[in-house]
Amino acid sequence: MTFELKSFAHQLADASGAVIQKYFRNVVPEDKADQTLVTIADREAELAIRALIESHRPDDAIWGEEYGEKSGTSGYRWILDPIDGTLPFTAGRPNFATIIGLEHNGKNLLGVIDQPITQERWIGIAGEAAWHNNVQIKTSDKTEMKNALLACTTIERMDETEWGAFTRLRRAAKNVLYGGDAYGYGLLASGWIDVIAETGLKLHDYAGLAPIIEAAGGVITDWQGNSLAGVEKSNVLAAATPELHRAAMALLNQA
Structure with a gap:
């Protein structure tokens, strides 16, 4: 089947x-x-x-x-x-x-x-x-933000709190790339991008991404680590490895 x-x-x-x-x-x-x-x-x-x-x-x-x-x-x-x-x-x-x-x-x-x-x-x-x-394909083996290429389609949908969280993440990353939409998630699955953080996405934006990212060895959740399955609207965090995902999530949720 x-x-x-x-x-x-x-x-x-x-x-x-x-x-x-x-x-x-x-x-x-x-x-x-x-x-x-x-x-x-x-x-x-x-x-x-x-x-x-x-x-x-x-x-x-x-x-x-x-x-x-x-x-x-x-x-x-x-x-x-x-x-x-x-x-x-x-x-x-x-x-x-x-x-x-x-x-x-x-x-x-x-x-x-x-x-x-x-x-x-x-x-x-x-x-x-x-x-x-x-x-x-397989995601990259990066485990630390200081070695990671971070991507984000746009910062225009971020509110003040989200921008503050994303700023911590981008300052920790080795490099930051903007633009890309779903194409960027394909590049993450292939090992070219290491982390993606986005805000204000909807179910149709990410439902097809999770099986690809996860089957390639990566992790994709909301910014708090919750599954996106069936969720109609959410922020999204995708990373090449579980270690990198945890590191990125800690920065996004830092008090």
Whole structure:
């Protein structure tokens, strides 16, 4: 069953990627009610994924950023973010990604990060392994912040308290990199980035990340160390090793 689900996840990413390639550097963004950006590519990519799920796995539930939730009876739920990083997508930067997550009975089972322009795909299966373009990957072996590359998509969503916590973390890191969205989590799983700390993310932003990060040897939780499974909105802390995660979490929560 796991092999079948992995193969199907590849099909979903292929379908989404075909849509996104068509619109890359050829799209006009719109504002949602919450002032975040959306494009026709976001909508069509999610519809392409949904159509395949509804055709081949009609009993599965679906949660998508653009079209909400469809209930199911199988115990499986697909969680979709067709373009994570709509802003860089509309700016013509290929560091956005499609995120596909699959839960089974409330537990993270499988995740996909797909970058259709650079032709990169990360996939992870809980308790098994993670791959980048079909090559098995492993996180870095860093255990201390003084040796770590820290990444964050944006500091704009941080409140004063969160910024203070993040400042402690960035000052402890060897280097800091901004921008990246889901693509950065793929790089963490591959060993290129060591720590990522973010605020204000939603379920569709991280549901597909956990199986990849964890299967590659890393840790991903909220800033207090709690599981993100099924949580609708949260801050996120991902690290290459348990030791590095503990060190980063201690800095974020320092009184």
